[in-house]
Every structure is written in structure tokens, then in C-alpha cells.
Amino acid sequence: MTEDVGVDGYGDDDLLTIGAFAARARLSPKALRLYDRLGLLAPAHVDEVSGYRFYRTSQTERARLVALLRRLDMPLALIGEVVGLVELDGPAAAERLAAYWADVEARIAAQRTLADYLRGRLSGRSSEMDELYGKFVVETADVPERVVLTETRHTLADELPAWIGASLGRLEAGARECGGVTAAPFVVYHSEVSMESDGPAESCVPVADEAAARAWAQTHGRAWETAVRVEPARRLAYTRITKAQVAHPQIIAAFEAVERWMSEQGIEPAGPCREGYFADWDAAGPDDAVCDIAFPVGS
Numbered sequence: 001m002t003e004d005v006g007v008d009g010y011g012d013d014d015l016l017t018i019g020a021f022a023a024r025a026r027l028s029p030k031a032l033r034l035y036d037r038l039g040l041l042a043p044a045h046v047d048e049v050s051g052y053r054f055y056r057t058s059q060t061e062r063a064r065l066v067a068l069l070r071r072l073d074m075p076l077a078l079i080g081e082v083v084g085l086v087e088l089d090g091p092a093a094a095e096r097l098a099a100y101w102a103d104v105e106a107r108i109a110a111q112r113t114l115a116d117y118l119r120g121r122l123s124g125r126s127s128e129m130d131e132l133y134g135k136f137v138v139e140t141a142d143v144p145e146r147v148v149l150t151e152t153r154h155t156l157a158d159e160l161p162a163w164i165g166a167s168l169g170r171l172e173a174g175a176r177e178c179g180g181v182t183a184a185p186f187v188v189y190h191s192e193v194s195m196e197s198d199g200p201a202e203s204c205v206p207v208a209d210e211a212a213a214r215a216w217a218q219t220h221g222r223a224w225e226t227a228v229r230v231e232p233a234r235r236l237a238y239t240r241i242t243k244a245q246v247a248h249p250q251i252i253a254a255f256e257a258v259e260r261w262m263s264e265q266g267i268e269p270a271g272p273c274r275e276g277y278f279a280d281w282d283a284a285g286p287d288d289a290v291c292d293i294a295f296p297v298g299s
Helices: 018-025 029-037 057-071 076-086 090-123 126-134 160-175 210-224 251-265
Strands: 015-017 053-056 138-143 146-153 186-189 201-207 226-231 234-242 274-277 289-297
Touching: 015 018, 018 029, 018 053, 018 057, 029 053, 029 057, 053 057, 057 076, 076 090, 090 251, 138 251, 146 160, 146 210, 160 201, 160 210, 160 226, 201 210, 210 226, 234 251, 251 289
Parallel strands: none
Antiparallel strands: 015 053, 138 234, 146 201, 146 226, 186 201, 186 274, 234 289, 274 289
16 A cells, blocks of 8 residues: 555545645655655644655645755755745745855856866866966056054965954954054965965055054954064066955966966066955955955066
């Protein structure tokens, strides 16, 4: 005997067998059993003796929504959150879906950039490498002397993005007590940062008031290795990259593109490489320019 039986004796004409409900929802009984097990769509009634599942026609829309969200590879916990929101606040559910999809698009953009980088590396052909590095336009710019509030840390590549965001946030908050931020924040790499090498890296925020900055750093320096220094006037060779290209290891291609350009120009670096963040990171999309990859060069 199968689970697809009639509902006689249950006293509710609105109840559908799992087979009838599956046909209405355009799903399989197997999928419905899975949704029940995952806590995404429970039957309206389960017979205590037979264990047969019964559903109400009003559950059809939820069943179809769960199926569609699973096709987006949405995590099960998030599916539960979205379908729960639909019944309370449809616009909020739509916003939650939009946020999830924005994250997916950012990940895909980063993976696309990484695939291009790896294709060029693995091919071994100069034409592939020329195409890879040709995506980066290298220019030069002169920057004036600046007083910078800094925070330094030894960190590996997988910890770096979180630390950059947190450290620049702390420094920008401190800058408000030091006359304000006067130029785009940047991060200096005094030694290699990778999965094997931990730098150190130095977050820097240019500020207006040197005396106030030194007082602020003296108060906060022990907790976060905060300091103040004068960054000398420099000429930078740089290339501008998108938010998707910032992810490691694809960002390596941007550094290598600038190094290749300097080699072709017969230019030696005059200091450690750096990243300058000039855009609102949270508001930027994966294809928006957010960062300059730069090397100091001789004037």
C-alpha cells in the first residue's frame, strides 16, 4: 500500500494526499518528503497510524517558492527565513532575496576574474599573459606629503580582508578626532602577505592634525599597534581595479601587471607596494572600481 491514499475519514475536504498535492505543486513526493525533513514545508496533517502525509491546497504557493529558491542554490536556512518572511512582509522577503543574489553575483564575478588569471598562468603562452595583463591600465600620479594614522599587523592572506576593513574603520573613527580624513585610506605591504607569509601590513588613514593624531595614537596604540608617521611625497605607478578583482589570489594579477609595466619602462620600485581604497566598499558592486594597486617609483 502506498502513501497516496484518499482522505476519507479525516473530515476535511481541503486535505490532499501527498501525490495529489505533488501534482498540484508540480513537485515530486520525494521532494515534499525532503522539504518536510528539512523543516521547510511540513504537512498539514500526518496520520498517527499510517504515517501518511496530507497537505492543504493553501500550501501550494509555499511549496513552489521553496523549489524555486532551491534552484538558486540558496542555503536551506535562508530559504526558511525567506519563505517565513513572505507570510509576514513580502517586501522584506524580496530585499532578503536581493541581498543574497548580490552576494552570488559578487562571488561569480570574483570567480570569473580568478578563472581568467589562472587561464593565463596555466596556458604558458605569451598571448594569454598579454591578454591577462592587458586588462590593467597602468598610469602614474604624484601624491603630496601626508600625515597618516596607522595600524600594523602580521596577517595571512585569508585573514587580510577582515583586518583591512576593521583597521581602516578604527582609524577613520580616530581621524574624526584628528581634523578629519584628508585623502583616500591605503594599505602598505612591508613584506609579502600570502597563505604562507604574514607581512606585516600597515593600514594608513591620512589626517589633518598631526598633534591630535599623535595624542590619539598614544591613547590607542597599545591595543591596536597604532602609530603616526609622515608619509613622504611620492610618485606612484598604479592600476585601478574592481571590487571583484580585489579578492585573493586574483589581485595578484594586478600587482604583476604594474610590476611588468615598470620592468618594460626600466623603472625600479622606490618603496613597498600598496592598495588605495577610494570608494564606498559596501555600496560598490562587483564591477565597480574601488582600489588602486600601486608601487612608489622614482620621480
